[in-house]
Amino acid sequence: MAHNRTAYVILGMLSIEQNKSGYDLRKAIESSVGTFWGESYGQIYPTLKRLAAEGLIVPSSPASQPRQRRQEYALTEAGRACLREWLALPFHNDPPRNEFLLKLFFGREAAPGVEIGHIRELQRRNRRMLATLTALESAARAHPSQSPHMPFWMLTLGLGTALTRAAIEWGESALKQLSAGETAETQEPQPGEANPVDSHG
Amino acid sequence: MAHNRTAYVILGMLSIEQNKSGYDLRKAIESSVGTFWGESYGQIYPTLKRLAAEGLIVPSSPASQPRQRRQEYALTEAGRACLREWLALPFHNDPPRNEFLLKLFFGREAAPGVEIGHIRELQRRNRRMLATLTALESAARAHPSQSPHMPFWMLTLGLGTALTRAAIEWGESALKQLSAGETAETQEPQPGEANPVDSHG
């Protein structure tokens, strides 16, 4: 009765829209929760089998006779109950692993310019992320479906944009600090005092 | 020549302070990069052996004769070079997996109050995190060592606090929205229009 989290993404996705194949599910996951959750086929297909064996989902419609052509699944009541149960359980953050921050932490050991490069790269990724998120947000606002899912979806988008914006702001200030520090270091040993954090115009 | 990331945390930690045992390393990791990186003994001890076999670190001092008593290690020049190389490589964010957001995304299926509970729990964790980070920050400012590591360490702290603060702000507004939505839902079907996002005091 213990399930890995892949099982719950699948149940959740099927709770939103029935009759999806493994292929569909992967696409759906990627395009909806893709910014904060990922799944691979190697995880999805075996899990589908298991969920079906346990009766939490059932094979539905086009299991067309030829040896192999898209098998769709639908959520059963047992599956829905299982999903609800899991939703009510306290969430669990998996052990933190931020390679960017790790490299920044050891920045003293890096060649000059390396960390600045990393931060610039982070800025690029975050700006792309922000573009993605705001695109989703405005798309949602554009044709305002009255889907009961919307409030929750907008909240997830909201946290995403808030975090990304905060990271970008930090990046700007960090770049200023590091550039200042680097030129100062190569020019003069040290003045009596330094307080580089106050102009972020 | 391929290393897992555990190897680099170890090299990094030894680049900051030599002569650490596996036990020391774990404590050091926990108390310095612990908020964004974790390691377990099961990963540390085998990696130490491997790094020593490859000459990136060397056993140093107290390998006292009795069968087993703390074995310390020190970084070699080869080890330092290896660390530098890795630092210069582009960082790689591992696949996103945020269980909180996943549960929030499927919130429509959850019993009433469940998501509010999750957000409150998130707020608790984030406030604790913020306390930890600001404590570290003020401790650093208190006795301002001129360690060349400090600028980088402060930057990592800065991103942590920025992200945490942003998350907390989001949480406050999210709680208001959800509470409003929930009471509205149980009282009247729907008014002509709703624009719940503009007062976040």
Add this chain to the structure above:
DNA sequence: CGTGGCATGTAAACGGTTACATGATTTA
């Protein structure tokens, strides 16, 4: 008819955590 994309699946490897076993040292 051939190519490219749709679709399903599996085997192997990997990185990592957990739980456990063991003993040495400190302290009360």
Add this chain to the structure above:
DNA sequence: TAAATCATGTAACCGTTTACATGCCACG
């Protein structure tokens, strides 16, 4: 001398990714 904790290590397991194999189908 008993309890706590310092310290090292290993075996088993787990979830996940990667790479690969396969075959169907639509389109040019």
